[in-house]
Amino acid sequence: MKYLVNGLLAAVAVVAIGCGKTEAPETATADIFSFANTTQFVTRHLHLDLDVDFEAQALRGSATLQLERLDDDASRIVLDTRDLDIADVSFLVDGGRRVDTRHSLGDRDDKLGAPLTVEVPTELAGETLLSLRIGYGTRPESTALMWLPARLTAGGEHPLVFSQSQSIHARSWVPLQDTPAVRITYSATIRTPQELVAVMSADNDPDAERDGEFSFEMPQPIPSYLLAIAVGNLGFAELGDRTGVYTEPELLEESAWEFADTQAMLESAEAMFGPYQWGRYDILILPPSFPYGGMENPRLSFLTPSLIAGDRSLVAVVAHELAHSWSGNLVTNATWRDIWLNEGWTTYLEYRLMQEVFGMERAEEENVINYEELLDNFERIDPKYQGLAPKTALGDPDYAQGIIPYHKGNLFLQYLEQSFGREVFDAFITQYFDAHAWEVITSEQFLDYLDTELLSADPGKVSRAKAEQWLYEPRLPEDAIIPRAATLEQAGQLAVLWSSGEIDIDRLPADDWSPHATIHFIDNLAADLPADKLADIDAALGLSDTRNAEIARTWFTQVAARGYRPAYGQLGRYLKRYGRARLIVPIYAALAGNGEDEELARELFAAARENYHPQTVGFIESTLERSD
Numbered sequence: 105m106k107y108l109v110n111g112l113l114a115a116v117a118v119v120a121i122g123c124g125k126t127e128a129p130e131t132a133t134a135d136i137f138s139f140a141n142t143t144q145f146v147t148r149h150l151h152l153d154l155d156v157d158f159e160a161q162a163l164r165g166s167a168t169l170q171l172e173r174l175d176d177d178a179s180r181i182v183l184d185t186r187d188l189d190i191a192d193v194s195f196l197v198d199g200g201r202r203v204d205t206r207h208s209l210g211d212r213d214d215k216l217g218a219p220l221t222v223e224v225p226t227e228l229a230g231e232t233l234l235s236l237r238i239g240y241g242t243r244p245e246s247t248a249l250m251w252l253p254a255r256l257t258a259g260g261e262h263p264l265v266f267s268q269s270q271s272i273h274a275r276s277w278v279p280l281q282d283t284p285a286v287r288i289t290y291s292a293t294i295r296t297p298q299e300l301v302a303v304m305s306a307d308n309d310p311d312a313e314r315d316g317e318f319s320f321e322m323p324q325p326i327p328s329y330l331l332a333i334a335v336g337n338l339g340f341a342e343l344g345d346r347t348g349v350y351t352e353p354e355l356l357e358e359s360a361w362e363f364a365d366t367q368a369m370l371e372s373a374e375a376m377f378g379p380y381q382w383g384r385y386d387i388l389i390l391p392p393s394f395p396y397g398g399m400e401n402p403r404l405s406f407l408t409p410s411l412i413a414g415d416r417s418l419v420a421v422v423a424h425e426l427a428h429s430w431s432g433n434l435v436t437n438a439t440w441r442d443i444w445l446n447e448g449w450t451t452y453l454e455y456r457l458m459q460e461v462f463g464m465e466r467a468e469e470e471n472v473i474n475y476e477e478l479l480d481n482f483e484r485i486d487p488k489y490q491g492l493a494p495k496t497a498l499g500d501p502d503y504a505q506g507i508i509p510y511h512k513g514n515l516f517l518q519y520l521e522q523s524f525g526r527e528v529f530d531a532f533i534t535q536y537f538d539a540h541a542w543e544v545i546t547s548e549q550f551l552d553y554l555d556t557e558l559l560s561a562d563p564g565k566v567s568r569a570k571a572e573q574w575l576y577e578p579r580l581p582e583d584a585i586i587p588r589a590a591t592l593e594q595a596g597q598l599a600v601l602w603s604s605g606e607i608d609i610d611r612l613p614a615d616d617w618s619p620h621a622t623i624h625f626i627d628n629l630a631a632d633l634p635a636d637k638l639a640d641i642d643a644a645l646g647l648s649d650t651r652n653a654e655i656a657r658t659w660f661t662q663v664a665a666r667g668y669r670p671a672y673g674q675l676g677r678y679l680k681r682y683g684r685a686r687l688i689v690p691i692y693a694a695l696a697g698n699g700e701d702e703e704l705a706r707e708l709f710a711a712a713r714e715n716y717h718p719q720t721v722g723f724i725e726s727t728l729e730r731s732d
C-alpha cells in the first residue's frame with residue numbers, strides 16, 4: 105500500500121507556461137525556449153569582463169561574442185536576455201576599433217525573457233566572423249544569480265554569489281544564444297572584492313592570489329547552460345591528484361571527509377565510460393540556499409551542503425554530477441525535450457558508478473528508492489509528458505516532466521543492458537560517447553544510432569518498436585525490470601508490522617539500517633498511525649533531529665501530511681535552512697494539502713523565502729498556487 109506524499113521537484117505543477125506553442129517544433133533541433141536565430145549566426149567563443157558588485161547585487165561589464173555568419177544574407181543577430189540592462193552594443197574590428205550599431209530589446213516574456221536584436225552594420229556586410237561587444241549589467245532579480253548576505257553563509261562574515269544557469273537562466277546573467285544546441289568556448293576576467301575568490305566552470309587555479317581579479321579559460325566548447333560562476337570566501341582542499349573541493353573554510357574539513365571518494369569515482373568512471381575530457385574534476389560546496397542537489401558545471405560541480413550527512417551516505421549525487429562529464433557535458437541534449445539523454449543516461453551511469461565504488465547492495469537500494477519516486481511521478485505528471493521524449497511541447501523545461509527523464513531513462517538503459525548483456529552494452533556506451541563527443545543529439549538521432557549499432561546488429565532481442573514505446577508512451581513497458589532490494593523490503597515489512605502493533609519498537613533493527621532503509625521504513629508507515637506512535641518512532645530513530653537531509657525530507661513530508669504537530673518546530677527550521685527544492689517542495693505540498701495547514705505553509709514560506717534561490721521560490725509558488 106502506498107500512503108505517501110513522496111514527490112520532489114516534480115511535486116510541482118505541470119503548468120504550460122510561456123510561449124503558447126503546444127506542438128513540438130517541426131525541425132527536431134529547433135529550440136522553442138530560445139529566441140536566437142542560430143541557423144543564421146552561431147556563437148563560437150564568449151569573453152566576459154565583469155565586476156562583481158555585492159552592494160548593487162549586480163555583475164557589470166561586457167560580454168564579447170565571436171559569431172560566425174552561416175547565412176550570407178542575414179543581417180540581424182537575435183540573442184536571449186532576461187532582466188539585463190543593456191548599456192551599449194558595438195562590433196569590434198581591426199584589433200579593437202568599435203563600430204556602433206542599432207539594437208532593440210523586445211517585449212519581455214515571463215518565461216523566456218526578452219530578445220535582443222542587433223543590426224549588423226553595412227560596413228560589415230561581407231564579414232563571416234563578427235566580434236560583438238555588449239556592455240551590460242544584471243539586476244538583483246536575475247533568475248540565475250543568488251546574492252547571499254553574509255548571514256546566509258557558513259562563515260557569516262562575507263557575502264557570496266553563485267549562478268544556476270540550467271535550463272534557461274544563463275540569459276539572465278549573460279546576453280547570448282541560450283540554447284543547448286550551440287557550443288562555445290569561453291574566457292573571463294572577473295573583478296571581485298579584494299578578500300574574495302571567484303571560481304567558474306573553467307580552469308580554476310586553487311593557488312590564485314586574492315588580488316581582486318581572476319582570469320579563466322574554458323577551452324572545451326560547452327552549451328550555455330553550463331556557464332557558471334561563484335564568488336565568496338572560498339578555500340580549497342585536495343582530494344586526489346585531479347580532484348579537490350572548494351568551499352568556505354568553515355566547511356572545508358568535513359567536506360573533504362564526506363567527499364573523499366571523489367577521485368575513486370573519477371577513476372572508475374574513466375575505466376567504464378572512456379577518458380575524462382575536462383582536465384581536473386573539482387566540486388564546490390555552496391551554502392544551503394543552493395536550489396539543487398548538484399549541478400554538473402564542467403570541471404567544477406556545484407553541490408548543496410545538505411549532502412554532508414557525516415557518513416558519506418549521500419555521495420551518489422557526486423557520482424551523478426561527475427557522470428554528466430560524459431552524458432550531458434560531452435554528449436548534450438539538443439533541446440530540453442531531449443533532457444532524458446542527459447539525465448536518464450547520467451542516472452544510469454551513476455547507478456553503475458555506485459555499484460563499482462560502493463557495491464551492489466547500496467546501488468540497488470538507491471535504484472529502488474528512485475523507482476518508487478518514478479511510480480509516484482506517474483501518478484502526478486500528465487501522461488503526455490511521461491514518454492522519455494514527449495511529442496507535446498514542454499511548458500517549463502525545468503520541471504514539466506518531473507523526475508521521469510531520470511529514472512525512466514535509467515530503467516530503459518538497464519533494460520538494454522540486460523537484454524544485450526553487460527559486455528556488449530558497455531562497448532556500446534563508450535562507442536556512443538566517442539561517436540557523439542562535443543555534439544548535441546536529439547532523441548530521434550539517438551534512436552537511429554541505437555537501432556543501427558545495437559538493436560539491428562543483434563536482432564531478436566529488442567525491437568525498434570519497443571524502444572519507441574520507451575520514448576513515446578506513458579509509464580513503463582510491461583517487461584521493464586523492476587528494481588528490488590532485499591534490505592529495503594525487510595524494512596518496509598517491519599514498518600507494516602510495527603504500524604499494526606505486531607512487533608515492538610525495540611525489535612526494530614534500526615541500527616543496522618542504511619539511511620535508505622530508514623527512508624523506506626518511514627515511507628511505509630501506516631497512514632492512520634496515531635500521534636503517540638509517531639512520537640515513539642521519532643524518539644527511537646531520532647528522526648526530527650537527524651543530520652541526514654534525505655531522511656529529514658521523508659520524515660517531515662510525513663509529519664506534514666499527517667499534521668503531526670509536535671514536530672512542526674523542527675520542520676519549520678528545516679524549511680528555513682534548506683533552499684534545495686527537492687528537500688522542501690514536497691513538505692510545502694504536504695502541508696498545503698493536509699486540509700488544515702495551507703495558511704501555515706504560506707506563513708512558513710514567507711518567513712523562509714529570503715533564504716531561497718529565485719528558482720526554488722518559483723517552484724514553491726506554483727505548488728502553493730495549485731492548492732488554491
Ligand code: BES
Nearest residue numbers: 270271396397398399400421424502686
Ligand atoms: N542537471 C541537474 C540539475 C538541473 C536539472 C537543474 C534541470 C536545472 C534543471 C543535476 O545534474 C541533477 O540532476 N541534480 C539532482 C541530483 C541527482 C542525483 C538526481 C538534484 O539536484 O537533485
Ligand code: ZN
Nearest residue numbers: 424428447450
Ligand atoms: Zn543530472
